[in-house]
Amino acid sequence: xxxxxxxxxxxxxxxxxxxxxxxxxxxxxxxxxxxxxxxxxxxxxxxxxxxxxxxxxxxxxxxxxxxxxxxxxxxxxxxxxxxxxxxxxxxxxxxxxxxxxxxxxxxxxxxxxxxxxxxxxxxxxxxxxxxxxxxxxxxxxxxxxxxxxxxxxxxxxxxxxxxxxxxxxxxxxxxxxxxxxxxxxxxxxxxxxxxxxxxxxxxxxxxxxxxxxxx
Amino acid sequence: xxxxxxxxxxxxxxxxxxxxxxxxxxxxxxxxxxxxxxxxxxxxxxxxxxxxxxxxxxxxxxxxxxxxxxxxxxxxxxxxxxxxxxxxxxxxxxxxxxxxxxxxxxxxxxxxxxxxxxxxxxxxxxx
Numbered sequence: 348x349x350x351x352x353x354x355x356x357x358x359x360x361x362x363x364x365x366x367x368x369x370x371x372x373x374x375x376x377x378x379x380x381x382x383x384x385x386x387x388x389x390x391x392x393x394x395x396x397x398x399x400x401x402x403x404x405x406x407x408x409x410x411x412x413x414x415x416x417x418x419x420x421x422x423x424x425x426x427x428x429x430x431x432x433x434x435x436x437x438x439x440x441x442x443x444x445x446x447x448x449x450x451x452x453x454x455x456x457x458x459x460x461x462x463x464x465x466x467x468x469x470x471x472x473x474x475x476x477x478x479x480x481x482x483x484x485x486x487x488x489x490x491x492x493x494x495x496x497x498x499x500x501x502x503x504x505x506x507x508x509x510x511x512x513x514x515x516x517x518x519x520x521x522x523x524x525x526x527x528x529x530x531x532x533x534x535x536x537x538x539x540x541x542x543x544x545x546x547x548x549x550x551x552x553x554x555x556x557x558x559x560x561x562x
Numbered sequence: 563x564x565x566x567x568x569x570x571x572x573x574x575x576x577x578x579x580x581x582x583x584x585x586x587x588x589x590x591x592x593x594x595x596x597x598x599x600x601x602x603x604x605x606x607x608x609x610x611x612x613x614x615x616x617x618x619x620x621x622x623x624x625x626x627x628x629x630x631x632x633x634x635x636x637x638x639x640x641x642x643x644x645x646x647x648x649x650x651x652x653x654x655x656x657x658x659x660x661x662x663x664x665x666x667x668x669x670x671x672x673x674x675x676x677x678x679x680x681x682x683x684x685x686x687x688x689x
Contacts, residue, residue, distance in 0.1 A: 368565065400638035404583075411576050418569035 354399070358392050358406060365414045384417045442480035445493060447542065448561040455482055459508050459543060466490070473503035473545050475553050503553070507544035510557075520546045583635045584681050590628050591678035597621045598671045601651075601663075608660050618655035621670075622648055640680065644673035 365388075391409045395401045424431035439451050441462060452462065462474070465488045471477060479491040504520035505513055506527060517527065530552050531538055543555040598621055602608040611617075625648045632641055647670035654663035679686065 368569075398637075402634055402637060404635050405637065408576065408580065411572060415569045415573035415576065418565055419573070422563075422566040422569075 354403060355396055357403065358396055361407065361410070362388065362392055365410060368414055368418065380417060380420060384413050387413055438484055439482040440479065441482055441488070442474055442477050443561065445475070445478055446559065446561050447474055447555065449542070449557075450561065457482070459505075462488075463505055463508075472547070473505075473553060474543065474555070475503075475545075503545035503547050505543060505545050507538060507541045507554075509543075510539045510541055512538070520548075522546060581683070584683055587632070587635070587681040588678055590624075591674050594621065594624060594628065594674050595671055595678075597624060598651075598667055598674070601667050603664065603667065605660050605664070608663060615655050618652055622652045636677065636681070640677060644670060644677060647673055 388410055391413075392406050395403050395406045420430075424433070439455050441448055441451055441455070441457065447459075447462075452459070462480070466472070466474065466477075466480075469488070469490050471490060471492070474480070476492055477490055478493045479489075481489045481491075483489055502519075504516040506516045506520060506522065507513065512524070512527065517524070527544075530544075530546075531541070534552075534554055536554060536556060540556050540558070541554055542557045542560050544552065546552045597617075601617060601621065602611045602614065608614065625644070629641070629645065647666050650662060650666035651670055653659075654666050
């Protein structure tokens with residue numbers, strides 16, 4: 348028992364020390380390699396804690412190796428462009444000039460629902476309010492609003508997402524399928540051609556056709 | 563830059579430590595194996611050996627000295643087989659149990675060889 352207690356203290360203090368060595372970035376700001384290192388560290392550190400027959404060196408050698416490699420590999424791209432190309436990804440423009448780039452979304456494995464979720468979190472109700480949306484290297488989305496926004500009133504409910512009816516949004520907007528069919532008929536658009544259709548709380552609809560998005 | 567240099571220094575020290583530990587295990591294992599191989603391997607050799615107990619105790623003492631350092635770098639699970647064989651070897655020598663002695667000697671040599679192989683820097687040990 349005392350051995351496990353002392354071992355836990357040692358491993359904990361050592362982990363704190365090496366994490367300080369790694370830097371001050373938070374989980375949300377971590378690069379992919381840092382995240383992988385963090386996951387590996389937690390796993391490796393637990394081995395000698397749960398098994399007294401395993402020497403502490405079995406944890407310290409991999410931990411110190413990982414941290415050293417992490418520091419070296421995060422420093423090299425700042426000085427050598429070859430490593431920068433190798434290690435860093437580039438930001439992806441998801442909405443460019445007010446148009447949603449579907450190919451980029453597919454490449455980033457991002458669904459329209461994911462994009463809408465991020466928009467809502469950022470305080471936008473619809474993509475039509477945005478000039479640019481950029482998926483940054485750290486995985487966060489940055490939004491740049493249009494200068495003269497044609498902002499919808501209240502919430503813009505996404506009633507059609509990628510050609511499919513979103514019943515939950517239709518219910519939230521207090522609209523029926525018949526109303527949806529009428530609106531589509533009014534705009535002479537087939538549902539399968541709609542990338543995103545929103546309706547705000549005043550009943551104003553906005554249709555983004557698939558042909559209006561970047562392929 | 564300071565962190566980068568510190569990381570490089572620590573990494574170099576770590577590499578040195580790993581190589582030293584590996585070299586120590588290899589050297590000590592060879593020493594133990596050569597002592598064990600020098601012990602009688604057959605019933606005829608056992609019958610003609612005079613200082614069997616003292617030679618076995620010499621091997622056991624070297625193993626005990628090794629056991630004071632090995633647990634820092636090797637898990638007890640890996641040491642258990644060789645440790646058991648070393649104890650059996652001593653017990654068999656003391657009790658003149660020839661069959662037990664021959665078996666324990668072989669087990670000890672095999673266990674220490676595997677230990678050395680496991681910590682050697684080679685493709686087989688890495689795989």
